[in-house]
Amino acid sequence: MGTPSWDKGELTVGELSARSGAAVSALHFYERKGLISSRRTSGNQRRYPRVTLRRVALIRVAQRVGIPLAQIKEALDNLPDGRTPTKKDWEKLSRAWRQELDERIHALQQLRDDFTDCIGCGCLSLNRCSLANARDELGSHGAGARRLVEAEAS
Amino acid sequence: MGTPSWDKGELTVGELSARSGAAVSALHFYERKGLISSRRTSGNQRRYPRVTLRRVALIRVAQRVGIPLAQIKEALDNLPDGRTPTKKDWEKLSRAWRQELDERIHALQQLRDDFTDCIGCGCLSLNRCSLANARDELGSHGAGARRLVEAEAS
DNA sequence: CCTCGACCTCAACAGCGGTTGAGGTTTAGC
């Protein structure tokens, strides 16, 4: 169960599964979707370079916070799977993700803080919150009536 | 077009849709799932109290950051839809969400910072990161599609 | 009244992110 004798620093799908926490079926799925890749043995079995462990770790974390696979793939596509992306690759990728992540973090903090805030007033006063406003773009109204009604605390 | 004559401070589904940014079909769906509710007119049309706008705003923000509807429902269920939850209700709800949100924020920050960090080394060195280590455990599967990967043992 | 847009229900389908199972092959270890 230690390092198998065929090992050239590669992982079988089962090992990758065990070590990444992703189901084998999920790994197959990721591969079909192009998020990871493998070489095949003469007997058609998958062998993953170790770096794949990192890719999978990243995939899972990103997923956990709600980023869709397609988007994760897009990000990973900028990383030569072979190895060692250029610094430029990395900077580009990182900047893009950083922005995405910053946005999401911001949304979450908003949600959290507004939630916390609202304890004080005891009602869903999200109208005060950037939550409601963030999404407000309703434009379709001259809005006169609305504002008046707003005064009446629900 | 301003406040319709039937208006008692209520919204039609179309209005709710326009102002919340959610499609009418989505609002029906949320209602079927019990996340929102409406009274019906004599002609069987939905009328929403204005507070529903806030519920929907909350639902959408929560969804945007990857929280499944079932979990949102669970949170909202603690809010008497009728009106004005008690402070205790709110505190309980807020604490639960706050924790959930904090975790997610944390994961995102980790992801972001590790990404940024890794520019320096030029490879996917997530093994150094708490990302890879954060996963741990979970032989989870069970039926159904992906659920939150919650590491909670306790 | 009449009409037209907004509303209703119900059922089917879509895309995502996988899981499950059938049926067959490869491989590590004895």
Added chain:
DNA sequence: GCTAAACCTCAACCGCTGTTGAGGTCGAGG
């Protein structure tokens, strides 16, 4: 060599989160 576990492919299915469309009703303005 043989065997059992691990692997392979492919197709069907799952739950979630809705959307689309058919067929019919409601209601506010002219």
